[in-house]
Amino acid sequence: MNRRTRRAATVRCATPAVLAIAGVLTVLIGCDAVRPPRRETATPTAPAPTAPTRSAAASPAPHSPAVAVGSSAHSMTVDGRNRTFRLYRPATLPMSAPVPLVVMLHGALGSARQAETAYGWNTAADRHEFVVAYPNGLDRFWAVSAGCCGPPAHDGVDDVTFISATVAAISAKLPVDPDRTYVAGMSNGGMLAYRLACETTTFAAIGVVAGKQLGQCPSPTPTSVIHIHGTADNLVPYDGRPGKLNNSGFGPFPIKIDGGPVPDQIDRWREVARCAAPEVRTAGAATTSAARCPAGRDVELITIAGAGHQWPGAPQSTAERLLGLDPPATELAATESIWRFFSTHPREG
Template identity: 30%
Template sequence: MKIGFLVILGILLSEFSKAQLKTEAEYISVDGMERYYELYVPSNYSQIETLPIVFVLHGGGGKASGMTRFTRGRFNELADRDGFIVVYPNGYEKSWNDGERDTLAAARRLNIDDVGFFESMIDDLDTKFSIDRKNIFACGISNGGFMVQRLAIERSGLFKAVGVVAANMSEDQQKSEPVNPVSAIFICGTADPLVPYNGGPVKVLQQVRGEVLSMEETLAYWKRVNFCTTKMEVVVYPDINKRDRSNVVKTVWQNPSNEQIKVVDIRVENGGHTWPGGTQYLPRGMVGTTNRDFNACDEIWTFFKSLI
């Protein structure tokens, strides 16, 4: 009887914990179009203290509501622990207008002003909460990873740093440079079957969705525009989970004149088009393996936090 009670109590506490991590939808108008984002405000929020903002972008075919599940609610847990606001924006018809790369995505075909969408969200948040506009960050996977790079290039005065998962730099993005330095962390798998690690055409269900630079070229671009010429460290992660058949190496470069400006590469050897520590959302044969040696949410937030 006692064991049964403890099991039921554990389930109830688990459900209560999940309920505490739920997001709320916020609606705004952008260019006469209703857009929305899912919002998570930490449980200890107070107007007295300004809080950083972390945008978390879904990939192509995804939605804002799915990113909490996709990341297993980890950003929300970190927000409660360390005090920041999490924003899950919703792309237009499950896509982002990340530039000229993907002409098949609805947001690109209709030239949706997604950069303006982020500016509007920040202004909307500023009217509702006490936010720290000097510490606004964005991260995303795949199409969302391309989008945050566009934001870093075109709105470097708004975003302090970006996190990119499963997305190199698209060829068109290298034509422009950010006015201000924007630190960046990349988490990409060498065996990504959709976005080729060594560059070339992005292929989704046999359709070509634009061209990307290699990961080496991508890192070279961001190191150059951020003047990150000093290699600070190389860390080989312990292979905690042998079953994921992948290994991890992190390399950090720094601007010698400003230690707050960094470029980080977390190379997932044999990793796929996935979010390390997240859900294996599709079979390995389609998207590759999900690394379990670390959690991308923790790495991205630790990186952002180090810049505050």
């Protein structure tokens, strides 16, 4: 694999350069008109944490919180690269006991700021009292496999180590509960969430929207899964066909999304977890298939008939409106659905 560092030109949401590349990328990004997160603070560059990566998060920090209330920016060095993430700490969140942490991974060509403004996780954190982290992928992509996605995959970036280091860094500053540490992801970010469940013991549950598992995962850690997908998604197709932007993983911007139909992947997770037969219920266009598994581990698939590549329940972005693209599905709010699942699935044992 070519590990030369290549720096792609910065891509900004809803600019002519992006629109010239492909209008459909706006749906993949989930671009939103950037609204300044409230109470912005900055954190100086810090060295990478010494806690081991690819393992469970560090125990809650016993000292006073070292992160300001509100939204803050952070950076550290991982594998010789400067890596960054945003962190949101609700003003009313008590720090006298361990607190839940949700890591939200943006989609391809997205960013930490875009994910923070587009999907409503800060509002959910205020309401339900947890902390949210928004890591930044290099060149706005996540490396999930040799063929996906973008320059990080081409250059052999280790994003599993970066996300593990992010959790460790946050846990060193806030009293994070390792049994209530979760990861959610949109599209390319959802693919990385699956890889994190396969290769680390950090997360009690993962939430995936319009993503897929790439590669084999014969013995995942005891992780609960909630997956939300639209049947009309043409970028990460529900039925397993190659996506509209698929280039078989070649070139400096490789995009190879395979792995078969989404229901088949969910069935494999249920088989490994020794789940019971799923209970199926339908409400309008949304069908939920929920399987209960031993040790409190569950695997749930929510299918939205006719929905495309989107984060259900999110507001439609300015770029999407300008391009005349379909607005996000309203059958459910993905953020609330994922948090509801996370909140009832801490790690057991």
